[in-house]
Amino acid sequence: MSGSQYRILDAAERIIVRDGVARLTLDAVAAEAQMSKGGVLYHFKSKEDLIVGMIKRMADQYDEQVQELESNDPNPKGRKLRAMLRVSFPEAPTEAARYADSICAGLVAAVATNRSLLEPIHERARQMHTCITEEARDPVTAMIVHYAADGIWLNRIFGIPIENGEMQRKVVKRLLEMSKNI
Numbered sequence: 001m002s003g004s005q006y007r008i009l010d011a012a013e014r015i016i017v018r019d020g021v022a023r024l025t026l027d028a029v030a031a032e033a034q035m036s037k038g039g040v041l042y043h044f045k046s047k048e049d050l051i052v053g054m055i056k057r058m059a060d061q062y063d064e065q066v067q068e069l070e071s072n073d074p075n076p077k078g079r080k081l082r083a084m085l086r087v088s089f090p091e092a093p094t095e096a097a098r099y100a101d102s103i104c105a106g107l108v109a110a111v112a113t114n115r116s117l118l119e120p121i122h123e124r125a126r127q128m129h130t131c132i133t134e135e136a137r138d139p140v141t142a143m144i145v146h147y148a149a150d151g152i153w154l155n156r157i158f159g160i161p162i163e164n165g166e167m168q169r170k171v172v173k174r175l176l177e178m179s180k181n182i
Contacts, residue, residue, distance in 0.1 A: 001057070005043045007033050009057055012050055016106035017099060024110065026050070048117055051110050056120050058103065062087060063124070078179035080131050081145055085179065088153050089172045105157050136182040145175045145182070 011033035015024050026047055030037040044050040069083035090097055111117040129143070136142035152171065155162045162168065 002043070004035070004039065005053065008035070008040055008043055008050070009054055012054055013099075013103050016110075017102045021106040021110045024051075024106070048114060051107065051117050052120060054103070055107055055111075055117065058100065058107070059120060059124055061100075075180060077135060077137060078142065078145075078182045080128070080135060081142055081179045081182070082176055084128070084146070085149055085172060085176055088149060089168075101157060105159070108157060138182045141178060142182040145178050149175055 008029060012024060012029045015028050015032055019028075024047070026037055026040050026044075029050065030040045033040065040050075044053055065087045066080065066083045069086050070079050073079045073082055075082075129146070132142050132146055133139035148171075152162065152168065154160075
């Protein structure tokens with residue numbers, strides 16, 4: 001990915017976080033990135049292409065974080081699942097993690113009208129499910145842990161009031177414990 005593409009994606013993310021996904025237009029992205037609309041269109045042929053680019057970049061960043069934690073885990077059973085839990089639910093959420101959640105929420109709204117934009121995520125999810133179940137002695141428990149984590153994360157993204165304090169930490173800790181015995 002080129003420096004200009006990163007600049008455009010950064011600008012689009014700032015618009016979503018600051019103004020909401022309804023204000024995400026190619027003109028707004030061009031202005032935010034201090035580029036011409038033609039410059040944006042050179043890299044992203046449409047708003048949908050830009051959204052796919054944002055989704056792919058977020059997924060790539062997530063995958064990199066998971067791989068880093070996974071490579072440091074000495075227990076091969078449930079390694080990927082534990083890494084995913086730790087990335088999705090850091091012990092001390094950072095401002096960057098909260099920013100990423102805001103972008104995710106905006107992207108969820110953006111793809112609501114065109115579900116085909118989620119295809120990069122669908123393919124990654126299929127790969128993750130395969131990896132999680134293949135490395136587990138008990139694939140059903142592994143998927144229960146994974147689905148529970150997804151549910152907690154999606155509640156957070158959609159702003160559904162859930163226990164965000166001590167109970168959520170206990171649940172995530174239990175999911176991590178369960179991942180050690182799969």
